[in-house]
Amino acid sequence: MSVEAREKRQPWILLSPALTAVGLLLFIPLVFIVVYSFWLRTATGADQAGFYLDNWNEALTDPFYRDILLGTLRIAAITTIACAVMGYPAAYFIARSRGNKALLLLLLMLPFWISYIIRTMSWINILGVSGAVNWVLLNLGIVSEPVQMLYNEPTVILGLVHFLLPFMVLNVYVALEGIDVSLEDAACSLGSTRWQAFREVTLPLSLPGLAAGGLLCFVLSAGTYITPLVLGGPTDAMFANLVFEAIITQLNWPLGSALSLMLLAVLGALVLIYNHYLGMGQLMKGLG
Amino acid sequence: MGWQLIRAYTLLVYLFLFLPVVVVVLLSFNASQFGSFPMTGFSFRWFVELAGNDAILRAFQTSIVLGALTALISTTLGVLASLALVRYDVPGRNMISTLLIAPILVPEVVLAVALLLFLNFLSINKSFFLLLMGHVIFTLPFVILVVQARLVGIRRDYEEAALSLGASPVQAFFQITLPLLAPAVFAGMLFAFTISFDDITGTLFWKPGGVETVPTQIFAMLRNSISPEINALGTVMIFLTVGLPLLGLAIARRMAMQRGG
Numbered sequence: 001m002s003v004e005a006r007e008k009r010q011p012w013i014l015l016s017p018a019l020t021a022v023g024l025l026l027f028i029p030l031v032f033i034v035v036y037s038f039w040l041r042t043a044t045g046a047d048q049a050g051f052y053l054d055n056w057n058e059a060l061t062d063p064f065y066r067d068i069l070l071g072t073l074r075i076a077a078i079t080t081i082a083c084a085v086m087g088y089p090a091a092y093f094i095a096r097s098r099g100n101k102a103l104l105l106l107l108l109m110l111p112f113w114i115s116y117i118i119r120t121m122s123w124i125n126i127l128g129v130s131g132a133v134n135w136v137l138l139n140l141g142i143v144s145e146p147v148q149m150l151y152n153e154p155t156v157i158l159g160l161v162h163f164l165l166p167f168m169v170l171n172v173y174v175a176l177e178g179i180d181v182s183l184e185d186a187a188c189s190l191g192s193t194r195w196q197a198f199r200e201v202t203l204p205l206s207l208p209g210l211a212a213g214g215l216l217c218f219v220l221s222a223g224t225y226i227t228p229l230v231l232g233g234p235t236d237a238m239f240a241n242l243v244f245e246a247i248i249t250q251l252n253w254p255l256g257s258a259l260s261l262m263l264l265a266v267l268g269a270l271v272l273i274y275n276h277y278l279g280m281g282q283l284m285k286g287l288g
Numbered sequence: 289m290g291w292q293l294i295r296a297y298t299l300l301v302y303l304f305l306f307l308p309v310v311v312v313v314l315l316s317f318n319a320s321q322f323g324s325f326p327m328t329g330f331s332f333r334w335f336v337e338l339a340g341n342d343a344i345l346r347a348f349q350t351s352i353v354l355g356a357l358t359a360l361i362s363t364t365l366g367v368l369a370s371l372a373l374v375r376y377d378v379p380g381r382n383m384i385s386t387l388l389i390a391p392i393l394v395p396e397v398v399l400a401v402a403l404l405l406f407l408n409f410l411s412i413n414k415s416f417f418l419l420l421m422g423h424v425i426f427t428l429p430f431v432i433l434v435v436q437a438r439l440v441g442i443r444r445d446y447e448e449a450a451l452s453l454g455a456s457p458v459q460a461f462f463q464i465t466l467p468l469l470a471p472a473v474f475a476g477m478l479f480a481f482t483i484s485f486d487d488i489t490g491t492l493f494w495k496p497g498g499v500e501t502v503p504t505q506i507f508a509m510l511r512n513s514i515s516p517e518i519n520a521l522g523t524v525m526i527f528l529t530v531g532l533p534l535l536g537l538a539i540a541r542r543m544a545m546q547r548g549g
Contacts, residue, residue: 010372010376011372011373011375011376011378012372012378014368014369014371014372014376015368015369015372015373015378015384017364017365017368017369018365018366018368018369018388018428018432019369019384019387019388021365021424021425021428022387022388022390022391022425022428025403025421025422025424025425026390026391026394026399026402026403026425027390028406029399029402029403029405029406029407030394030398030402032402032405032406032409033401033402033405033406036405086301086304087301089294089297089298089301090297090298090301090302092294093294093295093297093298094298104298107302107306110306110530111305111306111309113482113529113530113533114309114525114526114529114530115485115486115502115503115506115522115525115526115529116486116488116503117486117488117503117506117507118309118312118506118522118525118526119308119309121506121510121518121522122308122309122311122312122522123308124510125308125311125312125315125519126307126308126311130325131325132311132325135325135326162304162305162308165301165304165305166305169301194290195290219395222395223395223396223397223398223489224489225397225489226488226489226507229507230507230510240395240397243397243398243401244397244492244493247401247404247493248492248493253405256401256405257401257405260397260398260401260402261398263395263397263398264394264395264398267395268393268394271393280386280389284389284433
């Protein structure tokens with residue numbers, strides 16, 4: 001074999017284990033559940049192979065599934081907006097601060113290292129019947145009995161914002177850091193106010209970072225089922241909870257496949273739209 | 289004035305991020321038997337009880353073994369793939385990168401369902417092996433992103449110098465490239481371990497009955513009610529995933545400073 005031929009083959013040898021893993025553990029399984037979603041769960045509990053439209057019919061026409069899907073998208077949208085409103089000014093402060101930038105960034109990374117389940121359940125200590133807020137309210141005499149503030153939709157959103165906010169701040173920060181500060185100064189020296197300079201120069205230039213953070217927040221919150229189980233009530237199920245129920249509790253795998261694919265289609269469409277307009281570069285910058 | 293306002297706002301955002309976690313740590317040292325406010329005194333009793341809880345110790349063992357194996361496999365696959373992407377002119381590189389990153393673009397629930405059903409079809413039931421394969425596939429993209437970012441910073445000159453001085457490609461790799469790569473490999477492994485150690489979304493789908501990792505154990509305990517033991521467990525987890533890396537970072541920095549004179 002010639003040297004060039006070997007040189008050409010080398011990268012493929014290096015890539016083959018990872019590509020095999022992704023193919024075998026992700027792509028083929030995804031194709032497999034497409035097939036599985038047309039199978040039928042029979043009364044005996046065995047799955048009947050074939051081409052049945054029953055699962056898709058149920059998943060797409062039953063208003064129960066449609067309402068929960070819409071509710072999930074609403075929760076994800078509110079979470080994303082809350083993250084943007086809370087995260088943007090913080091990211092701006094970090095990007096423009098001169099003193100403790102390294103410390104602020106380190107602190108921002110810390111939540112990524114703290115377990116998701118612990119950060120989620122920590123709110124029970126704050127808002128639960130025997131939590132910090134109730135303790136303060138009782139001692140101030142504002143309430144005479146502990147108030148149950150947990151297990152509703154707002155606490156689910158609160159938990160999601162708490163979990164996803166660092167993703168937003170980091171993405172916006174990366175975008176702001178790439179903007180030349182002197183642009184804002186130039187705008188000011190040409191007569192605009194600080195606020196005008198921010199609104200007309202910095203904000204538009206940082207929008208790709210905001211969009212990348214927004215996509216992450218939306219997709220991650222729309223795919224969660226743990227937060228509603230920990231901080232939500234019985235009626236606060238999100239779409240991923242339905243998938244979990246179908247697969248793990250009812251063992252109705254064909255229906256579970258169809259529901260998973262519905263979630264994938266909705267969120268995948270969002271990722272594709274994002275990719276079409278903005279490309280994956282900004283997102284990768286934020287993740288790396 | 290505006291700047292002061294942004295500063296105060298940022299402070300509030302950081303408080304929002306950290307206050308609940310601080311409360312977990314505080315309450316884990318609470319002497320009161322209900323584990324809630326008010327703090328009645330400082331005590332290690334919940335940690336002592338934790339150390340005597342077999343279910344939790346088993347969960348720790350499972351999580352650590354799973355995380356270590358995941359880190360090993362995922363980092364091996366990730367480093368090889370990153371080397372190919374950074375060092376060679378591969379045709380269709382963007383396409384390949386996207387394929388390798390795909391596991392984080394697919395919602396984890398969907399990935400979990402697909403993997404569970406497909407491996408079950410291949411007669412691989414819920415097992416430690418299934419759990420391991422799941423953790424490998426969703427940590428791989430993160431390892432590749434981290435390792436690639438580090439690899440770009442390593443210059444090829446050293447390797448080429450070794451080759452021109454008569455080293456074989458294998459020698460050059462093990463004696464020059466690998467030592468230079470070590471920080472990237474280490475970062476990738478740490479990242480994969482932490483993500484695996486923290487995972488609950490996929491794990492609940494893949495784990496066989498009776499096997500618990502630390503997060504699923506906490507989740508199961510939450511079903512009853514929040515006990516001070518959970519806060520103590522949370523504190524231990526926070527120490528392991530935040531304290532140890534920070535300590536490692538501090539030691540590494542100290543060593544680098546000493547070496548620098």
